Amino acid sequence: MRQIHHRRDDVQRASRMTTVWRCGVASLVLFMLLTPLFAQGEATPRPLTLEESVTLALQHHPTLREAGSRTTGAQASIDRTRAAQQVQLKADSRYTTVSEVPTITSAGGIPMVLGHDTTWLTTLMAQKVIYSGGRLEALIRQTTSAAQATAALQARTRQQVTFGAERAFFLLLAAQQEREVAQQALRTAEDHRAVARARYAARAAAQFDVLRADVQVEEAQQEDIQAVGNIQAAQAALVQALGVNEGVFIAVGATTPTVAPLPTLEKLQQQAAAMRPELRAVDWQIRAAESAISADRAERRPTVSLLAEYQLVSPESPLLLTRWSVGIAMSLPLLDGGATRAKQQEATAQHDEIQATQEALHQAVVAEVTQSYAQLLSAKGQITVAGKRVEQSEEMLRIANVRYQEGVGTATEIADAQTVLTRARQGLVQARVHAGIA
Numbered sequence: 001m002r003q004i005h006h007r008r009d010d011v012q013r014a015s016r017m018t019t020v021w022r023c024g025v026a027s028l029v030l031f032m033l034l035t036p037l038f039a040q041g042e043a044t045p046r047p048l049t050l051e052e053s054v055t056l057a058l059q060h061h062p063t064l065r066e067a068g069s070r071t072t073g074a075q076a077s078i079d080r081t082r083a084a085q086q087v088q089l090k091a092d093s094r095y096t097t098v099s100e101v102p103t104i105t106s107a108g109g110i111p112m113v114l115g116h117d118t119t120w121l122t123t124l125m126a127q128k129v130i131y132s133g134g135r136l137e138a139l140i141r142q143t144t145s146a147a148q149a150t151a152a153l154q155a156r157t158r159q160q161v162t163f164g165a166e167r168a169f170f171l172l173l174a175a176q177q178e179r180e181v182a183q184q185a186l187r188t189a190e191d192h193r194a195v196a197r198a199r200y201a202a203r204a205a206a207q208f209d210v211l212r213a214d215v216q217v218e219e220a221q222q223e224d225i226q227a228v229g230n231i232q233a234a235q236a237a238l239v240q241a242l243g244v245n246e247g248v249f250i251a252v253g254a255t256t257p258t259v260a261p262l263p264t265l266e267k268l269q270q271q272a273a274a275m276r277p278e279l280r281a282v283d284w285q286i287r288a289a290e291s292a293i294s295a296d297r298a299e300r301r302p303t304v305s306l307l308a309e310y311q312l313v314s315p316e317s318p319l320l321l322t323r324w325s326v327g328i329a330m331s332l333p334l335l336d337g338g339a340t341r342a343k344q345q346e347a348t349a350q351h352d353e354i355q356a357t358q359e360a361l362h363q364a365v366v367a368e369v370t371q372s373y374a375q376l377l378s379a380k381g382q383i384t385v386a387g388k389r390v391e392q393s394e395e396m397l398r399i400a401n402v403r404y405q406e407g408v409g410t411a412t413e414i415a416d417a418q419t420v421l422t423r424a425r426q427g428l429v430q431a432r433v434h435a436g437i438a
Contacts, residue, residue, distance in 0.1 A: 049253040050169050053242060057165035061243030064161055067154040074147035081143045084136050085129060093122040115317040126308040133301025134294065142291035149284035156277035161243075167437050168241035172234040173251040174433035179227040181425040185418060186220040188397070192414055193217050195405065209411040216415050223422070265373050272369045279365060282358040289351035296343045302332040372438045379435030386428035393421035 048056075058064065095118070102114045129136065193213035199205035239247055262268075273279060310324040333340070397417040403409025 135298035138295035145288035
């Protein structure tokens with residue numbers, strides 16, 4: 001019977017040693033993979049505050065430059081459209097040489113030269129549209145509304161870039177805090193291993209306690225290495241959110257944001273509907289589409305322009321004289337093959353499309369506010385529960401350590417208590433950062 005028990009003990013001991021060996025190998029592999037990356041990150045670390053991250057994003061993010069270019073182009077479109085209402089001045093100068101100058105013979109038989117072999121003709125023409133049937137005015141309203149929509153979208157892009165930088169900053173801060181939790185768990189596991197080894201040396205504990213403590217340390221080291229990898233991923237996400245090419249940052253000078261008292265959901269939805277820039281942009285796009293319809297309809301009306309021309313000829317001839325003229329011109333399209341009607345239909349269809357987009361966007365904004373509100377309420381509740389859970393887990397670990405040192409507890413109790421405490425601390429960090437983001 002003793003031989004059977006000894007064999008069982010040998011098998012269990014071999015199984016435990018195999019578990020420790022596997023955990024050690026896994027930790028070593030992860031350490032070899034992640035340590036070079038982390039070493040590169042710590043080569044040139046840069047402390048970064050929340051305000052600095054937002055400033056960098058607003059300075060460097062390419063989407064803001066793209067939005068700014070669109071806004072500048074939209075303003076230029078307004079100037080281009082308004083130019084059609086201003087006086088249009090055009091100069092034309094030509095120098096010609098002919099091989100033969102025409103002549104005529106009078107009744108008396110006297111030849112008369114009708115020109116010169118070389119002539120310099122300069123013409124200065126001015127035109128001013130005085131009536132366009134409302135077409136030019138509608139085009140100006142269209143481009144102005146389109147520019148307002150572009151400016152609103154630029155404001156929305158600025159909000160998105162700011163939020164992206166803040167979100168990435170807090171995710172990096174959370175990753176750093178989770179690394180602190182992992183390091184606390186590792187230190188606690190190492191302290192427990194030292195106690196287990198001392199008790200084993202004093203023949204007050206079994207070898208199993210030492211092996212269990214070794215496994216717990218290996219697990220804590222593995223979670224610490226994983227936390228390092230999470231920091232690296234969060235740093236890369238922050239670099240992308242800032243719009244910079246490279247850099248390694250450390251979030252400093254801030255804590256995860258606290259949650260202020262919330263208004264009602266209906267009030268938040270109304271506030272979003274009134275203030276979201278993309279909704280204002282769609283309003284301006286609808287106005288631009290309505291102006292486009294008016295401009296297309298006005299193409300059926302006449303256009304009246306005031307014309308003035310001054311012609312300078314050197315040298316003058318009977319057929320080419322220095323002169324000036326003033327007149328009024330009117331143009332009216334009579335037949336264009338249905339092009340004007342097609343343009344009206346196209347503009348109307350675009351107007352209807354934008355109205356449908358407005359409705360869908362409004363629903364999306366309401367849904368987004370509702371989801372964020374629900375996430376925030378959930379995160380607030382989780383913060384309260386996670387805080388109590390951390391306090392209870394710390395007390396449970398303290399009691400487990402006391403019981404073990406007095407010889408009435410087991411190593412499994414300490415390992416379980418340490419696992420529960422680590423998960424509670426991680427849950428508190430995640431709840432805080434999710435609440436801030438929501």
